[in-house]
Each structure stands twice: as C-alpha cells, then as structure tokens.
Amino acid sequence: MEPGRNPYAPGAGTPPPTLAGRDALLAAAKLALERVHNGRSAKSFIAVGLRGVGKTVIMNQIQQLADEEDFRSIYIEAFDEIRLADALTKSLRPVLLKLSKKANAHDLAIRALAGLRSFASAFNVSYQGVEMTVKPEEGLADTGDMLADLPDLLLAIGEAARISGGALAIIIDEIQYLSEMDMSALIMAIHRCNQKSLPVVMFGAGLPQLRGKMGDAKSYVERLLDFPHVDALSLEDARLAIEKPANDEGVSYTSDALDEILRVTSCYPYFLRFIQAGRAHLRQALYMPALAAIRFNADMKAKYQALIAVGKPPKVAITAIMRKLAILASVLLREGRPWHDRSAVNA
Ligand SMILES: Nc1ncnc2c1ncn2[C@@H]1O[C@H](COP(=O)(O)OP(=O)(O)OP(=O)(O)O)[C@@H](O)[C@H]1O
C-alpha cells in the first residue's frame, strides 16, 4: 500500500481507523452526558484496563461526544506526582472565563472564578493566569483541605454551568497517578454535584491497580461510580479492526494472514495497530528497549552473549532479543501479569 494512504498510523491514544468493540461503553458515556445535560443524575465512570487496550482512545472519543453535546470539557492526562489542584486550576480557568461572557451566567461564573482564585492560593498553585482582578471569595474553597475545597469549587462551577444551560465534563486519563487524597476529593466533589443535580460529570481511565488505591473507601466509591473493564477485543471485533481499514482502501487480507494476526496479537489493540503499521514500526519500537535489556537484564544479556559467542553478528543477536521482548510483552498482556525482574540466570 502507498505510504501516503496507509490508514494505520500507530501511536498512543491516536484514533484507530476503525474503533472496534467499544460501542457499549461509548453509548453509556453518551447517555450519561445527555442525562447530565438535562439536569438528571448520571453515574460517572472510570474505565479500567491494562496498557494498550485503548483507554486513551476512548477518553478522546468521549471528549468528542461531549463537544457534540455542547459541553464544556476539560481533559487532564495525569502523571507521576501530579497535583490535581494544579491541573484543575489551569484547565478550569478558561472554562470559567468563557462562562463569564454569557450574560445569564456572568455573576455565578465570576463567583466561581473567585473560588478558583482562593483555591489556587490555598494550594500554592504557581500559576499567574487566575484573574488577579477577581477578588478571592472568603470562605469559598480556601481552607487548603482538598476534601472540603474541591467539592465547594466544583459546586460553584456547576451552578454557573447550570444557569448558562451548559454542562461540564471532566475527563482524566492515567487516573491511577492521582494521590489517594486527590482521588477521594474528586469523587466526593462529583458526588456532591450529582446530589444537587448540577451538570458535572467525570470520565476517567486508568490501570487496574487504581482500584487497590481506594482502600477502605472502595465499596463506598463503587456505589458512586462505575468501573467498566476495557479488555482485549473479541475475535470478531479484532477482525473488523484489521480488515475494515484495508477493505476501505481496496486491499484485503488472506484468511490465513488474518488468523495469524489474531493469534500473535491476542486481539490486543496496541499490537493490532503495530502489526498493521508494518514491521518497520515494530523494529523501531523494539530496538532501544532491546539494547537496554541487553545491558541491564541478566537473561537477555546471557542470551545475547551466547549468540555472539557462537559467531552471530550483533545485528542478528539484537534482533533475537527484540523478538524475545515482543513475545514476552504479548504473554504478559494476555495473562494480565505485571513484569517482575526475576532472572532465570541468578535464581
Ligand atoms: N477499539 C480499537 N480498535 C482498534 N484499534 C484500537 C482500538 N482501541 C485502541 N486502538 C489502538 O491501539 C493503540 C493503543 O490505544 P491507546 O493508546 O488508547 O491504549 P491505552 O489503553 O491508553 O494504553 P496505555 O495504557 O499505554 O496508555 C492505539 O494505536 C489505538 O489507535
């Protein structure tokens, strides 16, 4: 296929040419958005799944749905040591500025901006942008206790959104990186908005260990939020994900090739995309990890040295390590096992 027309461009979170097997989850998100917009309560959810199953793609789709429903949406990609106060201050500010331009929401949006300013200073958010002309409102989101301030702040924002006739969707990817405190405050804040029928809804995505982080609060939280599992695709959906983009370009797979792809990828979206993108991508992605593994992983180092010792050229030996890594990754994903550095050599 001509490179300029190849529909498969892999990359974290990039929309696949055919988004297979996620209709039910996207329909649930759409329904939640509609309900919230209509002043009805709706359950927020956090999609849980292993690396590479397509969580980020789902979050992006949901943001698109929210935009279609005339929501204000904020999208946060969490990372190690993120402070939710920082991320929220930065992303909520433009939302409130927009709301404050709407005549019917002006006063409540300015009040929420005042709350945001108090919130920012209570949490030492080093951000210049929060309107310095807006005076912080005493008693609104200014205690420095996240569990109290975040619900207050989101309630103020929810009220401004409601009176404007709009709604707010908070989308957070990699949510397992939030601290327990931030996560609890966020869930409590969403719950409070829901109780008051304010148009605020949250969609998150994260790794399975996220649920362990909720500790004692787990059963309580599970009543407030849904935790749908995102898994590898079914055979039928994986087949669709592979075949449709090719068929659309007038190209088809033989059934043997298709079966082989389904077998080696275990229907994992990430691997499906890689296979589709061609071997060059796979080579590029595995080359540096293979070099690192040869240096730092005893088993890989031993295998590499054994190949060199029998006279294989380094390139061939590195390729063998790349192959081992690919198989290892596929097995770990298929079995849902985390990687443990247990060397067969030193055991
Ligand atoms: N339903 C799907 N059908 C086909 N391809 C998909 C599907 N979902 C995701 N993909 C593709 O799989 C790859 C991985 O998706 P994505 O980055 O969303 O996974 P992830 O779960 O967010 O991974 P990570 O945990 O590493 O962030 C992307 O290239 C994406 O386009």
Ligand SMILES: [Mg+2]
């Ligand atoms: Mg992701």
